[in-house]
Amino acid sequence: GAGVSQSPSNKVTEKGKDVELRCDPISGHTALYWYRQSLGQGLEFLIYFQGNSAPDKSGLPSDRFSAERTGGSVSTLTIQRTQQEDSAVYLCASSEWSRAYNEQFFGPGTRLTVL
Amino acid sequence: SQQGEEDPQALSIQEGENATMNCSYKTSINNLQWYRQNSGRGLVHLILIRSNEREKHSGRLRVTLDTSKKSSSLLITASRAADTASYFCSQGGSEKLVFGKGTKLTVNP
Numbered sequence: 646g647a648g649v650s651q652s653p654s655n656k657v658t659e660k661g662k663d664v665e666l667r668c669d670p671i672s673g674h675t676a677l678y679w680y681r682q683s684l685g686q687g688l689e690f691l692i693y694f695q696g697n698s699a700p701d702k703s704g705l706p707s708d709r710f711s712a713e714r715t716g717g718s719v720s721t722l723t724i725q726r727t728q729q730e731d732s733a734v735y736l737c738a739s740s741e742w743s744r745a746y747n748e749q750f751f752g753p754g755t756r757l758t759v760l
Numbered sequence: 761s762q763q764g765e766e767d768p769q770a771l772s773i774q775e776g777e778n779a780t781m782n783c784s785y786k787t788s789i790n791n792l793q794w795y796r797q798n799s800g801r802g803l804v805h806l807i808l809i810r811s812n813e814r815e816k817h818s819g820r821l822r823v824t825l826d827t828s829k830k831s832s833s834l835l836i837t838a839s840r841a842a843d844t845a846s847y848f849c850s851q852g853g854s855e856k857l858v859f860g861k862g863t864k865l866t867v868n869p
Contacts, residue, residue, distance in 0.1 A: 687861030690847070738803075748808060751802030753802050
């Protein structure tokens with residue numbers, strides 16, 4: 646596609662429920678990132694996929710968070726047993742992998758609200 | 761991590777004035793990038809400056825880089841109300857970029 650897309654754009658869920666957030670990166674981009682941004686805060690790195698390498702999960706805040714990337718393209722971020730503190734905007738970005746130049750292209754985000 | 765730290769955290773100016781934001785980093789870089797975020801949604805890439813460059817211009821944007829001080833500045837000249845946004849810097853040179861908390865710029869009409 647023309648850009649990074651994310652779905653849904655908004656998600657309201659009840660505490661304790663599981664949610665899945667989807668990211669479609671730009672075609673051909675080998676690197677994919679998930680970030681979280683709480684209200685008025687900066688971006689918090691969650692997880693990074695690069696090609697077929699093992700993902701960098703160092704930013705995941707707890708074992709309730711997981712992500713996968715199927716076929717090197719679409720990625721799904723899953724949050725199990727959601728808590729109110731999980732409420733945030735979840736941003737996905739993709740980039741061409743290059744040590745010299747790795748501008749990230751961001752999707753519009755998914756706003757998650759946990760009641 | 762390749763995290764940049766922006767300064768100040770918030771900046772409020774009048775339309776037509778110049779806005780200067782600073783970024784400091786800790787490790788060696790290949791390049792440094794500035795992004796803008798409107799309305800708490802996705803970031804938009806503004807400009808990239810490579811480690812062997814000292815200054816770069818793009819429209820009303822001017823970026824400087826001082827590798828000896830591990831710092832960069834973003835100058836927006838003749839600011840407009842539409843420039844109201846949060847601005848983030850991030851280092852390039854490793855497999856991933858991470859961002860600081862940004863500078864929230866408000867341009868008052």
